[in-house]
Amino acid sequence: MPQMTDERVRAGLNREEDLSLLNEVSVKTAGVSHLEMCIQCGTCGGSCPAAMDMDHTPRMLFAMLRAGMREEVLRSNTPWICVSCYHCVVRCPQEVHIADVMYTLKGMAIKVKLYSDSTAPHFSQTFVDMVETYGRSFELGLASRHYLKHFPLRLPGIMPMGFGMLTKGRIDVAPRRIKQMKQLKAILSRAKKLELTS
Amino acid sequence: MNKYLLYPGCSMDSSARAYLESLNTILEPLDLQLDEIEDWNCCGATEYLGINLIPAYSLIARNLALATKQMDSVNGTGGTRTVITPCSACYLNLAKADHYMQERPALGAKVNEALSAGGLEYKPGTLDVRHLLDILVYDIGLDAIKRKVTRPLNGLKVVPYMGCMLPRPDYKHRWSDHEHPTELDDLLRALGADVIDYPLTTECCGGHMTQIGPETAFELIRRLIAGAHERGAYLMAAVCPMCQLNIDAYQLETNRFFHTHYHMPILFFTQLMGLAFGREPAELGIGAELVSARNALAHIGVEVPVTQEPATPRKKDEGLPMPRRWTRHEEKEAVK
Secondary structure, eight states: OOOOOHHHHHTTOOSOOOOHHHHHHHHHSSSOOOGGGOOOOOHHHHHOTTGGGOSSOHHHHHHHHHTTOHHHHHHOSHHHHOOOOOHHHHHOTTOOOHHHHHHHHHHHHHHTTOOSOSHHHHHHHHHHHHHHHHSSOOHHHHHHHHHHHHOGGGHHHHHHHHHHHHHTTOSOSSOOOOSOHHHHHHHHHHHTTOOOOO | OEEEEEOOOGGGGTTTHHHHHHHHHHHTTTTEEEEEOTTOOOOOTTTGGGTOHHHHHHHHHHHHHHHHHTOOSSSOSSGGGEEEESSHHHHHHHHHHHHHHHHOHHHHHHHHHHHHTTTOOOOTTSSEEEEHHHIIIIIIOHHHHHHTOSSOOTTOEEEEEOOSTTTSSOTTOOSSOSSSOOHHHHHHHHTTOEEOOOTTTTOOOOTTHHHHOHHHHHHHHHHHHHHHHHTTOSEEEESOHHHHHHHHHTHHHHHHHHTOOOOOOEEEHHHHHHHHTTOOGGGGTTTOSSSOOHHHHHTTTOOOOOSSOOOOOOOTTTOSOOOOOOOHHHHHHHHO
16 A cells, blocks of 8 residues: 555545556557646547547546546447547647547457447458458458448448449459468568567 | 659549549649559558557558659659558558657567568658648649649539548648648639538548448538538539548438438549549549439539439329329219
């Protein structure tokens, strides 16, 4: 138990701040995240076009990170609703890489399977599977696998769209492959063993 | 001759083929040469970054490493040091990898360690990653573009839609503003179009949310379409395949979701450039859009050949063919 100072006791804080979660997220984020610089001004949530569908605004989420609420943070749908429009990023007075932090949180939630809705993680995974198989994205394969699994009821509604895309030559019926698939696979399998640690 | 390396991105071959077709028609008049990066791979869009960080950046960096092999060693500055992408998502991913590998040397080292498994290497900062619009406005210049206009788009009320990933986060400060950039407005004005002031120009189209959280996406799409409609636009101009796809292909579903009847065509800005340069709609992939731009282009006397009868939904007051209702007079006659 760390030593309590009078000020901390008076402020009602009965335990030492634990910043391990905040630091972990910060280290795992690409670039220099500036996450620890957040001043809780709320500009991010106020700028967000999708905030209405989020469990927590980015500001709340960062406060929860600071408080070490690992499970609650990883269960939050916020990173999955983030549309990566970077409105918050350019407005943030502390230059926190908010969108990149969201990517990090998604990755962490996938690792421990703590997401509440599997639609988004599955979509990402299916997309990545296609890329790892062909080196290119393959929309028809992706869409059919994804819709059958997660939105079977949306299928009748999107049929006219799919039909239009097909007849107008806007969907490839067969995947396109890159030539050096072996090289790409070697790169990716080496990359999967690596992680940002400092 | 302006020479650049081209990273087309996956959608240019399929859902955004109209973008590629129209881009190819404007190269010659503008004296542009684009060399495609050989054997490029997908940039991972917004999906791979959320799954696994180092593989995601390695996937992107493979393209950059391949591009450096095609760099012109004689012409060290500008020219072939520059990779251009027509897609905003690809642009951001490539620019981001280049920027973060520099900002965080630890990331650069790990990515290069992965690349070495394929015999590749990328030194961050070697390439300039730029978007097609950036090249056209700042390298080619609006005056040069204006000189090539043979069919000014006078009277075509168009809304410039920049999308979000192009002007933001803008690591290298290439755009006039993060939230209200004017490059696309200026370009369309140079073509003679009647450009409408559109405050929503950098709002998000929903990106992949049409696939994973449709209700969130429909609301974002509705805002954009309604905003363009209220301002009296005939059509929207896009600079990104994702924006075009969401607003075009999901407009029907959005209309059904909100019980609205918007008909807001969206074309790529290169298609409008091709038109202004005197090309015919068929050469520019006009007609590949699901929300037809036929009526919009009729305003400026451009006739789009009909490839397929558009399926018009039945009007409400017509209904199914039913026996005619008798008038009161006829009823009396019948009773007699």
